[in-house]
Amino acid sequence: MPSTIECPSKTRTIVFYTNKPSPWDGSEAFLEICEVKIYGCEANQYGENCTDCNAKCTDCDITKGCMSCQGKFTGSECDLCLPGYMGNNCECINGTYGLGCLENCSACSNGTYGENCQYNCSGHCFQNETCNRLEGYCPNGCDIGWDGEACDRECPSGTFGFHCNSSCGDGCKDRMCHSVTGACTLGCRDGWIGATCDQACPEGSFGGDCLEKCGRCVSNTCNHVNGSCSGPCQDGWEGGRCLMAKALVSPADTPDSSNSLVVGAVVGAVSLLAVIAVTAILLIRVGRKRSHNAPKGSAPNGTKDQNTYMNAAACIPDAMSKTIDPPVIVPQTTEPQQDPVYSNPEDTPIRNNNSVGKISITRLVNVVTLGSVNSYKDLRKEYQTIPYGEQDHIPCNHGKLPQNIPKNRFKTTFPYDHSRIILKDAKSDYINANYIQNVKGEKTYIAAQGPRLNTLADHWMLIWQENVTTIVMLTNLIEGTKKKCEKYWPDLLTESVFGKTKVLLLSENTYAYYVVRKMKVTSVETKSSRTVTQFHYTQWPDHGVPDPLSLVVFHKHVERSVGKQNYLPILVHCSAGIGRTGTFIGLDALHQQGLETGHVTVEDYVRRMREDRMNMVQNVEQYIFLYEALVESFKDKHDVMTKDTFIKKTRDLQTGSKSPSDWMKSQFEDLKAILKTYSSSEKKAGLENKELNMTRNVLPDKDLLIAGQYPLSGNSVDLFRLLYDNDSNIVVVTNKLSDIPSCSEWFSDEKVSLPPFEITKTDTCISSKGVRKHVLKVFNTESATDDDIQVYEIMSWSMADPLPKTADVIADVVCSINSYFATQSEKKPVTILSKDGASGCGLLCAALNATQQLCQDAEVDMFTIVRQLQVRRPEMVATLEEFRFCFTSTLMALDAQETSTNDIYSNEDNVYANT
DSSP states (O other), rough: OOSSSOOOOOOSOOOOOOOOOSSSOOSSSOGGGGGGOOOOOTTTTTOOOOOOOOTTTEEEEEEEEEEEEEETTSSTTTTTETTTTTTTTTBBBHHHHGGGOOEEEEEEEEEETGGGGGGESOOGGGGOOOTTTOOOOOOOOOOOOOEEEEOOOEETTTTESGGGOOOOOBBBBBGGGGGTTTOOTOBBBBEEETTSSSSOOOEEEEEEGGGGEOOSSSSGOOOOOOEEEEEEOOTTTSSTTTEEOOOOOOOOTOOOOOOOOOOSOOOOOOOOOOOOOOOOOOOOOOOOOOOSSSSSSSOOOOOOOOSSSOOOOBBBBBBTOOOOOOOOOOOOOHHHHBSSOOBBOOOOOOOOOOOOEEEHHHHHHHHHHHHHTTTHHHHHHHHSOOOOOOOOOSOGGGGGGGTTGGGGGGGOOOOOOGOOOOOOSSOOOOOOOOEEOOOSSSSEEEEEEOOOOGGGHHHHHHHHHTTTTEEOOOSSSSTTTTOOOOOOSSSSSEEEEEEEEEEEEEEEOSSEEEEEOOOOOOTTTTOOOOEEEEEEOHHHHHHSSHHHHHHHHHHHHHHHHHGGGTTTOEEEEOOOSHHHHHHHHHHHHHHHHHHHHHHOOOOHHHHHHHHHHHTTTOOOOHHHHHHHHHHHHOOOOOOOEEHHHHHHHHHHHHSOOOOOOHHHHHHHHHHHTOOOOTTTTTTTEEEEEEEGGGSSOOOTTTBBBBBBOOOTOOOOOHHHHHHTTTOOOEEEESSSSGGGGOOOOOOSSOOOTTTTEEEEEEEEEEEEEEEEEEEEEEEEETTTTTEEEEEEEETTTOTSSSSSSSSSHHHHHHHHHEEEEEOSSSSSOOOEEESSSSSTTTHHHHHHHHHHHHHHHEEEEEHHHHHHHHHHOOOOSHHHHHHHHHHHHHHHHHHHTTSOOOOOOBTOOOOOSSS
């Protein structure tokens, strides 16, 4: 065996083999440990003496030493630089680079830093200093409003100034302010003014932007936030803000004072910001038929003219049903100019400048009530005195120019030159729109035609230029066969560009009578953005007028949304921008006038509107409707409750005295005072079908459905006609099914035949402690279609009792219905049945609507919810105790839903019947 063996490699272990025989036993190998010596070096060493390789060596051979060097180093010891490189690191120095360091470097230009100057400085170093060219930090700190080592972070929310060491003012809304100046970015809280919102309202004013004036307080001083008087009221005034006149009847309103009727509980003047929000109730009309199958909407053979009447009234929340089709989106094609379609003056108008004068809001209801007796003869004469058509002394030349005629939707509707909107940054300055003054002469509104395909960019330019944040649209895109307006907004969560404006649709909430859309609007040129809210009323019938209360509900939502931004103009448009547009503007302006002064000047204001834009309030029907809507608007005297307020007040009802609180009694007394009484002619259908009414002193309004009485024996098929024709798949019975006399005719464990319907019970379960749910399969032999009908049975409500023993069963039904809808892509009507179609039905309708309003809008107006129910069925919620149940059952349902993990209110599907 050789004396030395070299193994020039790296190793962790060495294995030695030998076959030397043992001197004691030749059959075994033998080795003395002293016979083997092993030598080696640590890593990065070489040679017999284990010499260290240089740290710049990248490949250290165990016998030869360094075989390669890092970077630009060279030599056996890696201690030399390649030609052209120098220094301890063999790099270019003194601002040179490249092969041989022959190229000269330049420093990063101001505003950049890092290797190859690839990063941008933040731009917010103190006094505009440039950042460190290597690491980007600001040598002397940050400019005002910025923070961080690189000054790349704005001051945290709620702070501003140098080193972000100043706090936003207490008067800033949400404590949000500009990081540099401290100016409140969301505006001031009510009661504060100034750029930093640090000044309380001056004496005599209060509220948002201090625009509201104190009431009739002694010394004219009031709380700068809410306007409450710190001392007593002046003589003749009362209320927390001293705005309620103790009496508003005057000799001018009552020609014969000796025979005048003193009107009590007068509506006082309150400010715009205190106007309450209201709640709409979806109307399911009797003529509504299914459209997806023609036979499904027709009466079965042999039964067409038999027993077609059923006692029912509307109270369905719009989360469950929509009576309107969504606005039709049509292909964008060029449409011809149209002739006016609403022009309907009563003969040739008498041109008379004499104003009728003031009408107190207490006498306004008498004007309308007495007028309805003689077909509004006096109002029709009054309307004829207002100049109609193009007024000779007011020019409208720009609208008639050849280059502008294609931009007009109607051939004879032009904007007056003196009040027209002039576009400032466009090839043409023309758009068919005018400023409209309010009663005080302030330019509060913009009345415009619905945009055409060739004016879409102009329409958005107007909105941007005039700082419009609220749009009121009063027409559908198509009505009948005519296009009324071009669609000027994108689909949900998509963005479209209209000329120099980008529009992103952020949300779209559908209510019973209207749609609310929120849009982010961005200038393509300046990149600045703002939010614009569009209120789209969809229920104004072509060639007609809507229900007055429904438009008032819509108006209240608009009014509340505008809030303290009432200094910005509201854009109002329909198709021509004169008829519906003038009616809505008249409602808004005159309602504010009535609140502030206690009277309205309808004829005078319509005359003045027509001096700003021709034919505003275009026909006599709209003029009469304006009076009717104003009457409804002044009946509403109760504020909307925030969610927290509702919860607190209702919990007090549950834990306090059994007697309802004064505020509840006040609301209920006001409901009784404005309760509608129907004439015999309006109840004609009910009177002609008395034999089908279970309780004959409760008759339905002729046009309304879906809150019905139980079918009488022998007429059960009417119930299923109602469900079928209105596509209703949920029925709530307020009492035990076994207590209903006709129940056996349509509810059984066996199949039931009510030609043309065959009814089979397929499932029964306990929905909650007091509610049982059944599923019925209903087959229509005529159309060969079937539907599953869910029947919710309240088992603990006796037919003899006016109310259930506890409110929790109402809450259980509300929760069950909402839980079911959470699983459905399409929500259909709910039919609620009771012994008379009123008691019980109104309570459930109110709780269902109120719960949905609270969950989506975080507020509720129970007064208006019940008011609209009583407009449809005056007998609904007829007692104070039933009104109290509306509150307590709603709170129970709200508590139950908020503990559920089901999210039943999504942003994209929030169709329900309140505002």
